[in-house]
Amino acid sequence: MTTSGATPVPPASTRSAAFFDLDKTIIAKSSTLAFSKHFYDSGLINRRSVLRSAYAQFMFALQGADESQMEKMRAYLTQLVEGWDVETVRQVVAETLHTVVDPLVYVEAVELIAAHHEAGREVVIVSASGSEVVEPIGALLGADHVIATELVEEDGRYTGEILVYAYGENKATAIRELAEQEGYDLAESYAYSDSETDVPMLAEVGHPSAVNPDKALRRVALEEGWPILEFDQPIALRSRVSLDSTGSKVAVAGLAAAAVSAAAGVAFHQLKRRRSE
Template sequence: MKLAIFDFDGTLVPKDSLPFVLRHWKEQRYSKIKYYRTYFSLIFLYIQYKSERNFKMSREEMRILAVKKFNQIFVGMTQEETSQFFCGCSEKIIALLVKNMVSEIEVCRSQGYYTILLSGAHHDLLKYVGEHLGFDVVFGTQLHFSNNIFDPDIEVEVISGAMKKEKILEYFHYQAIDWSFSRAYADSYSDMDLLELVGQPVAVNPDVKLKAVALDRNWRTII
């Protein structure tokens, strides 16, 4: 089996999806109090990230914290309500998909690749997008529920950085994978572990550090 692994934020969609999801919350007239509380929490986090006093916080660490802070918006909601929210959100975010990357997915499928959508974005959002694009399997950040109500006290595992590689190796542990012919598509240097796992890494609109690596190693690059 050969895999084609696709990142989401910055790869299949041009930017991080979290601000879009928050904007959808506002447009659908969910709780204004929760919206502004979450909005200012994320703004404060971004200011911290940009501050010289917090230079040790990496972009990836900031994104993980952002997802965890954002999840507070779901406090009090049932699993059905959060799923319905992401379903509505996915209908709009599908319109933002990068066309040449959608074509890339179709090419991989026609060449017999097992297609995977793997991201730190919320699983329910990715699930609906993945169904639309025909992915074989989807991995995203899962919300946890107790008695069908979102439980903010259960630690959320944000699939990011090295964890992406771990997730793939864990899932395909008992299967024979042709890693040399497998592909991975990503935009960030933080995805290096995943990109180095496969024989055909592809840098998609890469950040500065990933662009330098891709150029040095003669990796395929999609702009």
């Protein structure tokens, strides 16, 4: 069954949660791609790196990607960000904040998040994008928790290592761990995603839904009888969520390190999409 927009959710009967993927589920575009031009303009990414990444993404778009290819791309991207000065990254993001921090979110997703809160559930954003991007966006949306990829920082620089990669089965593992920590009843919990790579996450809960699903996830949803939701009304986040001065400062501080997440997230997001088509 395909439904346009968010669907009503019943009141929570036990302590439970609603788990949301971010890109293409809450936000109408990649949460990390918007920063790429500014990293190049600032010198953090050189032309050779931009061309190499673009070529790799083009080849994956034509041929798809297996686990070996994805691992090679991940290794390349983590090498790319190795040694980046954190303060430089913060300056770049601060200078371009007004042009990139106002991501477009789906009205339907914002309303669904509010509905789950009103029903007594906690909201958790689960994303393969970096925590530097996901956490402040989660704060703006009123999420109670965030699960995201974490990169290692040492002596003010990024080491190029990944501490936590919130992708595929790792999302499901993180959800189980958070559920145990917070006492969520996963059988009474909800989950939403657009990608077939998030089937493990969706299968962890009693109420999974596919949102703007790719072809592979649509097939799975139809086979499993999962609801299929179509979100198609993006709107500027700042027009839907009001912030006080404290909240704004927290969001700015969190986004200051977004460059690392963007460099890694650009290809991670693209590869995730291509594997499922």
